[in-house]
Amino acid sequence: MTQNDLINKDDTLDGAKRKHDLIVVASLLEKLPNLGGLTRTCEVFGASAMTIHDLRMIENFEYQTLAVTAQYWLPIVQVERWNLIQYLKEMRSKHYQIIGLEQTTNSLPLNEFVFHPDKKTILIIGKERSGIPPEIINFVDICVEIPQFGVIRSLNAHVSASITIWEYVKQMNKNVQKS
């Protein structure tokens, strides 16, 4: 497995900036604007890292336009698609809860879902059209989905990921404030 911490300037950050124990697995995403935008969202919400299928994608202008330099501040790890299951196995052994963002018959609605407050979290985002492949769905601990009310079948992948990350961050900070 190739896993390179591309850039990690955490040491230069203000100590007050909070990092969350959340890794966003974006290796299935294919569109550069979604990947660039999601990098920005992950950085803004203090995710600890994001995975990507091919690190060369972040050299693309289209990616960089949407990432607005977030790629310099967020650790980005290369995890190829063929290697995702192995990566998830390793992360599970490191006590991560593995959550898939996908509409399935068993998915829990995000508005009712409670992230485990004491576990580190992996959030897997599906491919833009086909979502999360079955072999990975079978591997996750749980799937969550965002209830929808329209004619259009689903939200943009980056948007649905951002809403889910927001829910996670909100719950974690509530827990932090309480403890």
Next chain:
Amino acid sequence: MTQNDLINKDDTLDGAKRKHDLIVVASLLEKLPNLGGLTRTCEVFGASAMTIHDLRMIENFEYQTLAVTAQYWLPIVQVERWNLIQYLKEMRSKHYQIIGLEQTTNSLPLNEFVFHPDKKTILIIGKERSGIPPEIINFVDICVEIPQFGVIRSLNAHVSASITIWEYVKQMNKNVQKS
């Protein structure tokens, strides 16, 4: 004021599809991908309408690529930027609460904000770089902002709008279930 309901096929919708009393004012947005994407988000979450500065924008290919046909299902109203205050005055007289999504010294954090359950809501999204201009900030009932943890100053406009719409929809459906 020019206000054209462009396309409203609500009559053809399944009655079970819920519409919310939420109008998203996107007239300040300038980038076609943000406008197209936000149209999709508004449609998926059952907003009642979206405003746009110039209806001709929705004929653009870049807009349509992101809207994925949502423009056929969501009422889109033209409200020009120079006419926004007048539009907001009219909507206030129709008992809308007017909420700006903007980082200001008086903004309430979204995670603590409670949308008024019995009022119709206008949500104003700012320009991509400069946000909501002062004359409109002075006119809103309240500003909300999304707490952020990163080095990057702010989320993408479409993403922050989507997170706020999600919070609104979640709260409204909780109220509906309770009542």
